[in-house]
Amino acid sequence: MSNLLKKVIGVDVGAKFLTVSFNDDSNQNQVQNIENNQRSILAFLKKISREDYCFVIEATGNYSSRLLHLSLSKGFESSLINCMSVKHFSRMKNIIIKTDAEDAKLIKLYGEMFRPEIYVPKSIQIEHLDQEIKLLNDLEEEKRRYAVKLKALRYNPHLNPNTEKHYEKRLKQLEKEVQEVELRLPQLQDEEFKEIKNLIQSVSGIGEKTSLQLITATSGFKNFDSAKSLVKYFGLAPRIYQSGKKSYSPGKCRTSKTHIRGMLYVCSWTAMKHNIPCKELYLRLLAKGKPKKVALIAVCNKLLRICFGVVKNKIAYQQDYQKNLKILT
Incomplete structure (x- = not known):
């Protein structure tokens, strides 16, 4: 039926x-x-x-x-x-x-x-990898929290040595657990997964952790038919409000995946220096008078679109691809 x-x-x-x-x-x-x-x-x-x-x-x-x-x-x-x-x-x-x-x-x-679309489940491998990455994020967050508390505690002139020792012991334990999870991650990656990861990491500005997060969140980009829907899913699509003579942008649509959005924002710092198309986009927006944060969000949007393109076409990223294409044509 x-x-x-x-x-x-x-x-x-x-x-x-x-x-x-x-x-x-x-x-x-x-x-x-x-x-x-x-x-x-x-x-x-x-x-x-x-x-x-x-x-x-x-x-x-x-x-x-x-x-x-x-x-x-x-x-x-x-x-x-x-x-x-x-x-x-x-x-x-x-x-x-x-x-x-x-x-x-x-x-x-x-x-x-x-009549919403029928759900397509993730593979067991992606599910397990997703759980491991979430565990890794939690451990790293807890490690940062303990490090900040220990740093603040050391400013106390009446520091209890036992308390300091406990914090240091907990930080060493968390560091050990982080390393154990990082060693388990490659064991959950098959050949297809490694191929997609290498394609994403070929994009200047994208590292291993961000590539793993993108793959597990999107099932290797299989859940998306267009870069536009991908950008909207991660909350990086610009919004437009227009009514009569009134028209402005209320900012990006913060839909979901806050953690990955934050990682992409950090990646944009590297991309706007070493990724030629992203650098050109960043400088062009600054020349128009846009704030630096708005320009960096646009770079995040650009990075996602590039990642989608290299995975769907199964071609490693080439910074001078457009230039070479014009020469060939």
């Missing part, structure tokens, strides 16, 4: 319970609470037919992943929707009630009206 003809099951996700809303065989709306564990989810999936129903699930990270992957493994068509999309949809419908049951009904209605 076509996805357009299937009944939608809207799912509001919580840590302990899943609230589902769907129409039964007599077309009466049903709302149920299901425990967010494998046994309860599988029991619910047995009661419904994958030929008649599809899932629209609120994206809440790990809490929604169990239902998402179990439903996909049983042959159901499942979609993930951003919680902000549901929030704006509720405003459009002038809904002022906020309960789990009402949210599940709202998600069902959203799915019936817009």
